[in-house]
Amino acid sequence: MSIRVKLLLSYTGMLVISLLMFFLAASLFTIAATGDIHSFRDFYKVHYQLNPLTEQEESIFLELKYFAKNEPDKLLDKSLLQDYDFKLKTVRAGLYVRRESNQVFESLTFNQPELEKSLPPYDLNNSQIRNTFNIGERFYAYAKFDFLYSDGAKGSVFVIRERSPFSEVTRRLLPILVCLLLGVLIVANVLLYRWITRSVVKPLDRLRHSAENIKEGNLDFALPESSKDEIGQLNEAFENMRRRLQESVQLRLQDEESRKELISNISHDLRTPITNIKGYIEGIRDGVADTPEKMDKYVNIIYAKAVDLDKLVDELFLYSKLDLKQVPFTFEPVDITSFLDDCIDELHYDLEEKGIRLQWEQRPQESVAVIADLEKIKRTVLNIIENAQKFMDKPDKHILVSVMADPKWATVEIKDNGIGIPEEAIPHLFERFYRAEQSRNSSTGGSGLGLSIARQIIEGHGGEIWVKSKQGSGTSLFFSLPRMNQQGGADTYDDAHPHH
Ligand SMILES: Nc1ncnc2c1ncn2[C@@H]1O[C@H](COP(=O)(O)OP(=O)(O)OP(=O)(O)O)[C@@H](O)[C@H]1O
Ligand SMILES: [Mg+2]
CATH class of the missing domain: 3.30.450 (Beta-Lactamase)
Structure with missing residues (x-):
C-alpha cells in the first residue's frame, strides 16, 4: 500500500471516527441532560402543538x-x-x-x-x-x-x-447530512492529500530518484532545498551525503591521477642518473678510460651520480613517508634565534668560498621559543638555503635571514638576490617534482622534491610556508612556526597565520 493510499484511508478514518464520536457525544449529552431519548419527542410535541x-x-x-x-x-x-x-x-x-x-x-x-x-x-x-x-x-x-x-x-x-420526529428529521436531514459529510470528506481529503503530496510524497520521490542516480554512479546533481521539517532535514542530510560522496570520488580520482604522475616522475628521475652510470661503466668496460686520470674521472663521475641517486631515493622515501604521515615528529621547545645562529655559523664559511654572504638581516633581541622538531626544521632551512645558492646569478651574492615574532607565531624569512621565480610558477612551487621552467633547462639538477618536503614538515608543525619573489631580483621564502606560550605548550593552530 503506498503512502498516498494510507494517508487517504487514515484521513477518511479520522473524519468518520470523529463524526461518530461527535454524534455519540451529542446523544450522550442529551441523555445526560434530559434523562431519556424521548425528550426529543417532547420538543417536537410542543412544536407541532403550535403548528400541526x-x-x-x-x-x-x-x-x-x-x-x-x-x-x-x-x-x-x-x-x-x-x-x-x-x-x-x-x-x-x-x-x-x-x-x-x-x-x-x-x-x-x-x-x-x-x-x-x-x-x-x-x-x-x-x-x-x-x-x-x-x-x-x-x-x-x-x-x-x-x-x-x-x-x-x-x-x-x-x-x-x-409526525414522527425521528423519521421526519431523518428523512429531511439525512440526505443533507450525507451530502454534507461526503462533501466534507472529499474536500478535506483532497486538501490534505494535496498538502501531503506536496510536502511529503514529492520530496520523497525526488529523494528516491536521487538515490537511483547515486546507485548508477551519477553524482553530478544537486537536490534543491525543500521545507524545514523532517523531510527537509532528510533532504539536507541526503544532499550532504551526496556532496561528500562526490568529493571523495573526486579526491580518489585526483589521488589516482597524482599517483600515476608520481610513478612516471620517479621512473623518469631515476632513469637519468642510472643511464649516466651505465654509460660511464660501459666506457670503462670498452676501454675508453685508458689512462689512470681518465679512469679516476670516470669513477668520480659514477660516484657522484650514485650519490645523486642515493639522495633522490632518500628524498623520495622521506617525501612518501611524510605524505603518509608515517614520520613521527618529536616536538621540543627550540630557541629559533640561536638555532639560526648555529645554522649560519655552520654554513657561512662554505658559502663564502662560493662568494655568497650568509648573514642575519634582522636578529631578534630576545630569544624566541617555538615548538619544533629540530632535525626536520634544520632539513627545511638547509633545503631553502641550498635553493638560494643554486639559483644565484648576481655577482654580489647574498642570503639574508630574519625572524619576525608575533604573540602566536614566529616567522622565518630567508631572502636571496637570485634569479627569482616567475609569477606563474609560484602557486606550484611546493608541489612535488615541480621545477620552474628556467631551472629545468639549467644544470642545477634537483628533483623538485625539496620544497614539497619542506612544506610537509612545516605543515606537520601546524605552521605555513610561502614564497614571495620577483623574477630577476630575488626570492624570499617564509615559514612560520607556533610560538611556545607561557604554559609551555604550543598554541592552538586555528589562529590565522601571519601572512593572511
Ligand atoms: N631561491 C630560489 N630562487 C629561484 N628559484 C627557486 C628558488 N627556490 C626554489 N626555486 C624554484 O623552485 C623549484 C622547486 O624547488 P625545490 O627545492 O622543490 O626543487 P629543486 O631544488 O629543483 O630540487 P631538490 O630540492 O629536490 O634538489 C626549483 O626547481 C626552482 O625552479
Ligand atoms: Mg631544492
Whole structure:
C-alpha cells in the first residue's frame, strides 16, 4: 500500500471516527441532560402543538371547519370527504370524521386500528384545536373541530398528519447530512492529500530518484532545498551525503591521477642518473678510460651520480613517508634565534668560498621559543638555503635571514638576490617534482622534491610556508612556526597565520 493510499484511508478514518464520536457525544449529552431519548419527542410535541399542519393542510382544514359550522351534514357525504381526503393525501395527511362514537370517515393513509381510541374526546368549546397524540412509537399531530350535526349529534372533523420526529428529521436531514459529510470528506481529503503530496510524497520521490542516480554512479546533481521539517532535514542530510560522496570520488580520482604522475616522475628521475652510470661503466668496460686520470674521472663521475641517486631515493622515501604521515615528529621547545645562529655559523664559511654572504638581516633581541622538531626544521632551512645558492646569478651574492615574532607565531624569512621565480610558477612551487621552467633547462639538477618536503614538515608543525619573489631580483621564502606560550605548550593552530 503506498503512502498516498494510507494517508487517504487514515484521513477518511479520522473524519468518520470523529463524526461518530461527535454524534455519540451529542446523544450522550442529551441523555445526560434530559434523562431519556424521548425528550426529543417532547420538543417536537410542543412544536407541532403550535403548528400541526402545513399551510395547505391548514387551508383544507379551514374549508372543512367552514362546513362544520355552516352545513354540518355535508360532513356525512362520503364522496365529498373522499375528495378532501384525496387532496390531503397529496400532502401526506389524512382526514378523519366521527359522529358520536361512530366513525364516519377514516383516511386509508393511516392504516392504524388504534387511531379511534387515541383521539381526544368531544369538546364543543373547541378550546384546543391543535394538538398531538401518539400511538405506540408513532407520533401524530392534528387539527380538530367539534360541531353538532343538524340532528344534534356531536361530530368531529380531524385533519391528521403523522409526525414522527425521528423519521421526519431523518428523512429531511439525512440526505443533507450525507451530502454534507461526503462533501466534507472529499474536500478535506483532497486538501490534505494535496498538502501531503506536496510536502511529503514529492520530496520523497525526488529523494528516491536521487538515490537511483547515486546507485548508477551519477553524482553530478544537486537536490534543491525543500521545507524545514523532517523531510527537509532528510533532504539536507541526503544532499550532504551526496556532496561528500562526490568529493571523495573526486579526491580518489585526483589521488589516482597524482599517483600515476608520481610513478612516471620517479621512473623518469631515476632513469637519468642510472643511464649516466651505465654509460660511464660501459666506457670503462670498452676501454675508453685508458689512462689512470681518465679512469679516476670516470669513477668520480659514477660516484657522484650514485650519490645523486642515493639522495633522490632518500628524498623520495622521506617525501612518501611524510605524505603518509608515517614520520613521527618529536616536538621540543627550540630557541629559533640561536638555532639560526648555529645554522649560519655552520654554513657561512662554505658559502663564502662560493662568494655568497650568509648573514642575519634582522636578529631578534630576545630569544624566541617555538615548538619544533629540530632535525626536520634544520632539513627545511638547509633545503631553502641550498635553493638560494643554486639559483644565484648576481655577482654580489647574498642570503639574508630574519625572524619576525608575533604573540602566536614566529616567522622565518630567508631572502636571496637570485634569479627569482616567475609569477606563474609560484602557486606550484611546493608541489612535488615541480621545477620552474628556467631551472629545468639549467644544470642545477634537483628533483623538485625539496620544497614539497619542506612544506610537509612545516605543515606537520601546524605552521605555513610561502614564497614571495620577483623574477630577476630575488626570492624570499617564509615559514612560520607556533610560538611556545607561557604554559609551555604550543598554541592552538586555528589562529590565522601571519601572512593572511
Ligand atoms: N631561491 C630560489 N630562487 C629561484 N628559484 C627557486 C628558488 N627556490 C626554489 N626555486 C624554484 O623552485 C623549484 C622547486 O624547488 P625545490 O627545492 O622543490 O626543487 P629543486 O631544488 O629543483 O630540487 P631538490 O630540492 O629536490 O634538489 C626549483 O626547481 C626552482 O625552479
Ligand atoms: Mg631544492
